[in-house]
Amino acid sequence: MNGSVHSMPTVVDIQLKRGPAGLGFNIVGGLDQQYVLNDSGIYVAKIKENGAAALDGRLQEGDKILAINGKRLENLSHSAAVELFRSAGEDVLLRVQQRPGHHQNGPVSSRPESEAPVSSFGLLLGLTVAAAAITVAVLCFRRFSVGLRKPT
Known part of the structure; x- marks a missing residue:
């Protein structure tokens, strides 16, 4: 089969229970x-x-939602789809076409769990702290070196 199994879209049914923050995902399209x-x-x-x-x-960013509680989402405006999600009740059954490359039984990333990716915010915060530390070090060094000069 030469890997052709992985290129076929996978359609799965996912049962979710609406929580305090709804179903917990945003949608685009229509x-x-x-x-x-x-x-x-x-x-x-x-x-x-x-x-x-x-x-x-099981639901991942990029997945296509084909139906909600048996109602197909074909040929709907974005707002009509949003309304179907809002009125779907507490227990929601989604029929989902998973994005290519998504494997339900394994991690989405090949990176080991111990190697978490660095967020942009974390990187920016780290660089800001480093810059502040360097600035303080330079200012302290200048003060210290000014105090060591011989009076003329």
């Missing part, structure tokens, strides 16, 4: 706001941390 060229489908834009979808772990 007839009026196509996310993928020539495709009016509804896609997962963002998984919210600690939301129902994140805790379940």
